[in-house]
Amino acid sequence: MSTLLLVVPSHWAEVWIPPLAELAPELNVRVYGRDEHDSRDIDYVLTFRPPHGVLKSLPNLKAVFSLGAGVDGILSDPEYPRRVPLIRFVDHTLSREMAQYCVLHVLMHYRMQRFFDHAQAEHKWRQALLPRRAQDTRVGILGLGEIGTLTAERLRDLHFAVAGWSRNRRSVSGVESFAGQKELSAFLARTDILICLLPLTPDTRDILNADLFARLPPGAFVINVARGGHLVEADLIQAIDSGHLSGATLDVFNTEPLPEDNPLWTHPKITVTPHIAAISEPRVAAQYVADGIARFERGQPLGNIVDPARGY
Numbered sequence: 001m002s003t004l005l006l007v008v009p010s011h012w013a014e015v016w017i018p019p020l021a022e023l024a025p026e027l028n029v030r031v032y033g034r035d036e037h038d039s040r041d042i043d044y045v046l047t048f049r050p051p052h053g054v055l056k057s058l059p060n061l062k063a064v065f066s067l068g069a070g071v072d073g074i075l076s077d078p079e080y081p082r083r084v085p086l087i088r089f090v091d092h093t094l095s096r097e098m099a100q101y102c103v104l105h106v107l108m109h110y111r112m113q114r115f116f117d118h119a120q121a122e123h124k125w126r127q128a129l130l131p132r133r134a135q136d137t138r139v140g141i142l143g144l145g146e147i148g149t150l151t152a153e154r155l156r157d158l159h160f161a162v163a164g165w166s167r168n169r170r171s172v173s174g175v176e177s178f179a180g181q182k183e184l185s186a187f188l189a190r191t192d193i194l195i196c197l198l199p200l201t202p203d204t205r206d207i208l209n210a211d212l213f214a215r216l217p218p219g220a221f222v223i224n225v226a227r228g229g230h231l232v233e234a235d236l237i238q239a240i241d242s243g244h245l246s247g248a249t250l251d252v253f254n255t256e257p258l259p260e261d262n263p264l265w266t267h268p269k270i271t272v273t274p275h276i277a278a279i280s281e282p283r284v285a286a287q288y289v290a291d292g293i294a295r296f297e298r299g300q301p302l303g304n305i306v307d308p309a310r311g312y
């Protein structure tokens, strides 16, 4: 019998244990910090942001499963045992929810919803016209992977002019592709609404900074739905307050939960949501763990293995 160690906050464990018990009844599940266990007995780990050093302390660890699509919380551990395969959670429903969130906030901005909310609050009938047609509104997506591609396709189908930026050139029908640092400026110069869907790696940390904002056209809008570590919050506030950017939607933050006194909460041109763009569904994720362990035990190859050197 294999043993899986859940390395998550204790209140999460209650959510994860029932589906794991149902879908992988042969698995011995232990909860880090709650259940006694011998570190030599742990075969697998399921986690999102493990305390540093925990994974290294498990000498017979065979694989680590990430509870999320992003694995930065796992790879940020300087002692992460790199010989151990790390498998990230890739799920079409999660990607679909992420795309929905991005479409919602692109449309909220494009359709001037904040303006009409204010008008309603003042009981004013303000029939303002949209500044331009969708086909003339250029959406740019940083990261054209699983989620970025689906988001690009959804926005393309709503007739926006969509482009994506990635390390390698990607081919997505009806979506312009930019690749690498050399093409970043050209990508930014043609972007009215910028969506960040990059993984957080040493190369992408702080990428949403004053220099990048200056390369966007005046009036551009920013949506960060990837990780708080991508954004220099003070630079964003400065770029909006100077009038260069028109506003932003943020789902992720450097410190989560976002501290009550953070100025982002009250900025009139910033929408804040509490890291809810998409949440991994316990039953689906439990199935991915059960399938992954079964494949590993049979010696079959696993999908969605992260390259620790690349960071995603």
Ligand code: NDP
Binding pocket: 068, 069, 070, 071, 094, 098, 142, 143, 144, 145, 146, 147, 148, 165, 166, 167, 168, 169, 170, 180, 197, 198, 199, 200, 201, 203, 204, 225, 226, 227, 251, 252, 275, 276, 277, 278, 279, 312
């Ligand atoms: P993928 O790994 O599928 O895609 C990543 C994309 O980013 C790829 O296109 C990749 O390029 C590109 N990329 C990575 N590094 C660079 C770089 N240095 N320069 C240019 N492009 C780069 O990731 P997903 O789409 O599955 O997920 C993206 C992120 O979304 C996750 O890492 C996570 O942080 C976040 N997320 C947030 C959630 C939320 O609730 N807010 C929920 C789920 C995910 P290439 O194609 O060339 O490899």
Ligand code: OXD
Binding pocket: 067, 068, 069, 070, 071, 278, 279, 280
């Ligand atoms: C993820 C997340 O990475 O929920 O899946 O942030």
